[in-house]
Structures are given as C-alpha cells and as structure tokens.
Amino acid sequence: MDDASQFRIKSKGWRVAHYIILLACAFMVLVPLYLVLNISLKDKAEFYGTLSWAPSQNIVLENYLAYFQKGNMLGGLWNYIVLLVPSIIISCLTCSMAAYIITRFPSRGTRLLMGAYLVASVIPTVTTSLPLFQVVKALGIYNTHLAGILLYSCGNVIEVYLFVQFMNTIPVSLDESAIVDGASYPYIFIRLILPLLLPAIGTAAIIKAQAIYNDFYVCMVFMPKTELATITRGLMLYVNSATSPDWNYTAAGIISVLLPITVVYCFTQKYIVSGLTSGSVKM
C-alpha cells in the first residue's frame, strides 16, 4: 500500500462518519476472533460457569497443550511441508515454462492454451473431484501424499497470468542477443529468464503456500487417512472425533491453526495483495 492519496476528505464531519463505519467493519472482524481467543484461555469450569463475553480470569494454556497432543499439530506441519515443497516447485516450473512459450513464441496455439487455462478455472473443484476420484484411484495414489502433490501442482490461470505479465516486462532483446551468442532456448530460460522471474515466483509461492495451508477439500476427499492430515484437516478431525471436545478445546485448536497464517500474513501481506490483484484483474 503506497502513500499517495487520490481522494481528499476535507470536512471533519465526514471524517468522523468514515471512522465510525470503518470501526464497525473492524468490530465485525474482531469480535468473533476475540470470543474464540477468550474462550480458548478458559478452563472447563470457567467456560461453563461464565458468559463467553466475560474476559478469562485465570488464563490457562491447558486447552492448547491438549490440542498439541491430540490435534497432532507437528504431524500436520510435516504433512503440510511434504505437500507444499514439491507442489510449489512443480507448479512454478510448469507455469513459468508455459508462460515463456506464451510470451516468446506467440501463435494461435498459445492463445488457445491461455484460453484453456481460463476455461479450466471456471470449473469448480467439487464437480471435477468426482471423476478425479476415479483417476486418483486408477493411478494407485489414493490415500498417499502423491495424490495431494499432483492435484496441488496443477497450475491455475492466476499463476500463469502472473508469470506472463512479469515476463512481458523482460525485454525480448535480451533473449535475442543471447541467441546471437549461440545460447539455446532451454539455456536462456534457465540462466536468463528464471533468475529475473524470481520476484514473481516468490509471489506465486506465497499464494500457493497460503492456499494449500487453508485447503481441506483435497485432503478430505483424496487422502482421508488420519496420518496424512495437514494442520487444517487436523482441526477438522479433532472436532469430529468420537469424543468430540468441549468448546474451550476447539477454540484453542482454532487459534492454533489461525496463528501461524496470521503471523505469516503480517510479513507477506504486500506480496499476497500484489499477486492476487495482478493475477485476477486481467481475467
């Protein structure tokens, strides 16, 4: 977010009015979070004995400890990383390769490919998951990490657009002079284009990491085994388990799952915003 302002709010009355509306919006965002955080710090007796609004009197961490043991946070983190790293590498590589061809060898075929990515983005995951369920079973990767990796690796139109836009800013004369020097196309792509593309790759990776962290659907349908659960799926299993936990435990689980992504958000907000806007605006 930069500092230049486009509209000037001059009158004091308007300014106060805007603050009131914005505070109301912020209130709507924060109240549910405050309640959950507050409940997560209460023990069972206090949870049942006091109103949910009332601030926790004796802050206890027992709910969090219980969640770390039974919610399998560490196992979830491991499964998340196992899914994340290959997915990011494969999807960034394939999407940037496609973007390289789209920007450097434009033809009717590449326009068709771009359209194919666009059309694919219209089809919702829930509907494709029915046939994909069979594909995954036929490939023999049902209930393994590979199922998640393959499904997450499939690039989407936002990523391709991100790379195409960024690649358009790299002058073609750079490629041409390398060709004159006798460099091959793969060499140009790996040694010249990829290093220049790093900022875009970083943005794409952050968005992907966020999406995989938050996804529960692929995990639930294609790898439902408890041992393969990621952090988010772990929360779901914890709540739906046979001895369904009291709400103060669930609240601790919710906060444990939301805290890491909130911390990451604080540092990467700029990239998330720029990635989402540059990818979506041209659709």
Added chain:
Amino acid sequence: MLTAQKKKARLTIFFFLVVPVVLLITFSYYPCICLVRYSFTNWNGYAPTSKFVGLKNYINLFTSGDFSVIFRNMLIHSVMILGLQTILALYQSVIFSSNLRGRKIFFSLLFLPYVFNDVAVSLIFGYMYSYTTSPVNILLNSMGLGQYAVRFISLSWTTNIWISFVHLWKYTGLCMILFYSALKSVPTELYEASALDGATTVQQLRYITLPSTKSVVILNLFLTLNGAIQLFSEPQLITQGGPGNTTQTLATYVYQLAFTHSKFGKASAVGVLLVVILFIVWIAKSIVIKKEVE
C-alpha cells in the same frame, strides 16, 4: 540456418508445453468429459459396471422438490453476496485510497479474514450461530431481551442469509483489494487537476474514477457472482446443507450425493448443471466486457 533455428524453436515449444498440457488435460478436461458421461448412468462410485439411464438423472433432478429449494438458496446467496459485498468493498476501497489517517491499519485488518481457512471460520460461526451458545443471544438474554433471541440455524430460508454472511465476512477483503488496485491505477494527476478546478469528491468519483475503473468493477461483479453460485465450504461445514435441505447449494448437493449417498450418476448430473450455469455467467461476462471496451 534459419530452418535449423526454427526446428530448435519447435522442439523447445514441444518440450516446454508437454508437462503443463498433460497436467491440464488430466486434471481439468478429462474429468469434465467423464462427468458428462457419468451423468447418463446410475453408477454408484465403486461398482465395476453401471447402467446407461439416459436423461433420467436430469429429469429426476428437475422434477424433485430439492431442486427448487437449491435454486432458491442460490438466488439468496447471489443477491446477498453480490449486493452487500460489492457495496462494502467499493466503499472500503475508496476510503483506503483517500487521505484518511490510520487507513493502513484498517486495510490490513479488513483483508485479514481472507487468509483464514474455511474450517476454522466455519467452526467459529457454527458457534456464533448456535441458539444456546451464540454470544448474540447471551447478550440479549442478559439484557432481559431473551424473547428476541435469534434462531440463526432453522428451517426458514433466512438461514441462508447467515450462511452468506460468513462468505461475506471472509471474502469482502479480496473484493476490496481488487477494487483498490483498480482505483490506484488511475493517475493521481487527474484528481489533483480536477481538485484545482474545484471538483467535489462525488464529482471526481462520477467523472474520473467510474469511467476508468468500470471494466474492473464489472469483472469483479462477475467474479463475486461466480463465488456465490459455487458456494460450498460454508454450508458444507456449518450445516451440511441442513436442516433438511434448507441450506443446500448445488456444490454441497454434488458432494453429498456422491460421497455420502454413493449416487455418482445423479451427482454428476447436478455437477454438469453447475458447470453449465457457471459457463453462462462466464460468457455473459465476456460479452459485457467486450461491449465495455468498444
């Protein structure tokens, strides 16, 4: 020499596109064809054989009572989300591109719910919406207004409004940043020059902002509508489409028919319908935007 270069280029194009195209076909286009094929059968999802039943799945779908309820829910979600989310996001994006102090903090805060996951958000709102534990009702009770306590989840159509509110809570931030970046792309000089000429903020919005951001606003409207039509996580995780079918959407119906009731054939028919609706919206978007550009 030239042909050798051309040959090299062809080879490069081929090797660079093999993997992306194979991934795209296997995970997007092949499933789509299968979906259409399943929709004409009575397949249950695991039997090795299935029977061709023609249009039976589609006829059953359109004649059953479920369909009208699902369609009603889709309309409620579309109106709620399209209307409220767009108004809120537009307002916020204009304020964030003004000179209001503290706007950065509000910006970060209001975008935050977007990075939260559906599971946690749905659990939070499941709690907020439960009749006995809802903080809203507790507050009403403690003020002696117990008779006004809200039944958020009930057999009434209003349940869908509360479900769309969860979506709104999470996605207004996304909509806002898209508008915001469109507003930012308008050169500041235009505003400064018009301000010197004595233009008011409303006039600036009308004669500078609106014409130059119109296509992005339209695009965003369609993206939002798209999200509303394929609403899945919130109803699935909060109410499982219930009670009864009160909050069923097309997407939750597909999921439940297939994975809870093992009716892959019927689920595929619903899936095809959902894809067709989304494509109609998508084509409408392309036509409107094309007209806008001309």
